[in-house]
């Protein structure tokens with residue numbers, strides 16, 4: 001292998017070696033698709049389990065560059081799904097701790113770590129990327145990113161996983177609703193979802209976001225019982241007497257809403273990554289801005305909300 | 306790991322995760338993702354088996370491997386990579402074939418759950434039978450391109466892997482390959498046959514170059530001819546692409562339609578200068594002289610490789626550049642002669658290698674769903690283990706992951722998982738030999754490993770090598786296996802037995818299949834009605850005088866196949882196309898181990914579901930000499 005010198009061969013400058021590595025996917029999306037991928041620059045905010053999955057899938061696919069952005073420290077809960085951090089890593093920052101394993105996935109991709117909180121960057125920061133993918137942020141940051149990305153025409157994904165449940169918002173053709181239209185806020189920055197004719201997964205996602213705004217954190221296994229009660233109260237408050245939602249519909253979910261669990265990060269992270277890839281290649285199915293993975297129903301479904 | 310953190314799971318689930326020993330069969334595309342998900346979820350007692358080593362073309366998706374691990378055993382490297390993010394798990398890795406006799410019933414019975422991440426039907430069917438025999442639940446999976454599926458299998462609770470008929474591989478008439486190609490694929494198959502005749506192990510009819518200058522002289526094979534001429538590239542070119550074509554043109558009635566008639570190349574072409582092709586893109590179609598140069602170069606290079614084997618054969622491999630150049634040049638030279646559009650190196654490699662596209666994301670989605678199913682299965686929540694399908698595009702409701710409404714009950718007539726498995730085998734008892742029964746029907750078609758066959762307390766086939774029965778060359782009627790005979794077939798290794806009822810039907814025409822298998826008499830009758838209907842409707846189909854199976858594609862159901870429990874036919878016509886899909890992982894049986902992950906190839910054995918025009922008494926493993934005028 002080492003004696004094969006990379007040579008240009010009229011296929012967009014891919015080396016022979018790259019063509020061998022990407023062969024099985026080039027046969028799916030073609031050389032043109034692969035060449036578009038090779039220009040794709042991604043900002044990935046949040047390097048917990050879901051971030052690790054998204055990073056893995058994009059790096060394997062052979063994008064141009066990815067910036068892993070996280071200002072927080074590695075936590076014991078990362079063990080549920082963060083496979084890019086070696087068990088004996090001395091590095092405390094999540095992004096920095098992930099970078100060696102991430103780069104090893106594919107030497108052709110430029111992988112870098114960024115430990116600045118996104119709120120400390122100015123508006124122009126996102127404009128050097130084709131796609132911004134945000135996870136594990138506050139809904140207020142999501143709202144701000146949605147506005148900024150729409151203004152700069154940067155494709156945006158906002159994704160989160162709660163236990164085995166997960167969802168994402170996407171803004172790819174800059175035509176559908178902004179984040180704060182999907183999840184409306186009131187004057188006090190509370191989420192006030194309009195749940196009429198919405199799927200139960202939307203209600204659950206809204207409740208979880210509201211929980212995050214109220215408590216400045218996600219539900220936590222340490223305080224699981226208390227958090228379940230809080231969540232139930234939130235759901236009751238946002239869906240009073242809604243006949244479309246059975247009162248005990250969510251009971252099944254409650255015990256599986258903690259941490260980012262690997263089966264769900266694996267699924268949601270792959271759908272996010274594939275949609276990001278499709279959006280760069282122009283293969284996207286238009287008309288959807290939300291995706292929910294419902295682990296109870298074994299259903300992964302796009303919606304227009 | 307999730308299950309070690311209090312509060313993540315309910316205590317019962319937490320214990321189930323920590324205590325359940327799981328077997329993962331396959332450490333390829335899905336296997337790598339499943340292993341990661343299992344370990345992160347907190348499963349800590351795992352065994353993983355795979356017989357493959359890592360290749361460069363795996364690296365776009367099998368993320369536990371990297372450049373440094375190319376050539377090493379997948380199972381071992383996967384284990385080491387996973388231990389980097391969690392050293393506190395007990396993982397045992399095996400480099401081996403799951404169909405090997407080391408992995409017997411007592412091996413399987415140690416597990417709470419088995420997960421299949423395989424790439425071939427044969428191994429899947431085998432694991433299915435092993436799990437049924439020891440009553441261990443099994444999760445079966447597959448992906449192709451953007452799509453995939455997860456199925457749960459438990460004895461008496463769900464469909465088993467073999468409850469529903471699988472789509473048959475596409476097949477091509479041998480005479481089209483040999484004499485009247487019409488599409489690029491015909492020339493590709495021909496080129497692969499030619500490769501095996503010249504350099505590999507050929508168990509097939511010669512597709513070219515039966516040399517009989519005078520009719521009274523004994524014919525020599527293409528291989529013998531080539532050796533006699535010391536693989537001289539120019540002579541071989543003339544023989545294969547000029548003389549053989551002249552031979553075809555001399556055959557009366559072969560080309561009634563002028564449009565399909567081959568165009569003879571002038572011998573002056575042999576004097577043309579060498580045309581360099583080495584810097585051309587594999588997407589480009591080259592000119593004729595470049596293909597001639599490529600052909601001659603490949604002959605010389607492959608001959609050198611053959612010499613290094615010390616009298617053994619070469620095994621075709623799509624990742625060998627010289628082998629591929631031989632296939633590409635032969636395909637396009639022949640296509641050119643027959644007026645068939647030429648194809649690029651890239652496209653010919655796809656078809657010749659039967660390369661199935663594979664991406665990381667589809668594997669990750671399926672692997673996530675596998676672990677969700679594992680959690681439901683371990684807590685015996687079987688009704689929530691319905692089949693789940695990953696769609697390439699959202700359906701009209703926007704769904705890409707879709708489940709079946711309910712877990713399907715077992716097929717009461719399944720020849721594998723029902724209590725009294727019974728099959729009807731329709732064949733011409735004067736033509737099918739005991740060897741064909743053993744190799745083509747029991748092992749290849751019915752996926753057995755070590756079958757024993759009894760009829761009226763007589764042993765016909767024994768898996769014990771000490772039993773020297775020597776009945777292989779007899780046709781069935783010669784040993785009193787006739788219409789109405791009941792064969793008791795046992796595979797002790799798979800702990801599987803089935804009664805096979807023999808239904809004699811004279812093979813009157815060549816189009817008729819050599820054998821057909823039915824689950825019951827009703828299916829047999831339905832099949833006959835269908836045949837009559839087809840006859841009446843005068844559906845003009847090509848004459849399949851000698852059908853070959855192109856390759857064994859794996860099964861995949863995007864939408865449910867209706868449980869018709871119909872016949873398992875040993876041929877398929879073009880009109881029978883069903884969506885087939887291959888899944889993607891890496892444990893395959895030894896004969897298929899030449900394949901890359903996710904790819905299946907035309908191996909000699911698979912090709913050899915050959916409907917022979919005559920001479921059915923011959924043993925199937927013997928090459929049968931052909932004549933052009935058959």
Ligand SMILES: [Zn+2]
Nearest residue numbers: 465468719722
């Ligand atoms: Zn069955």
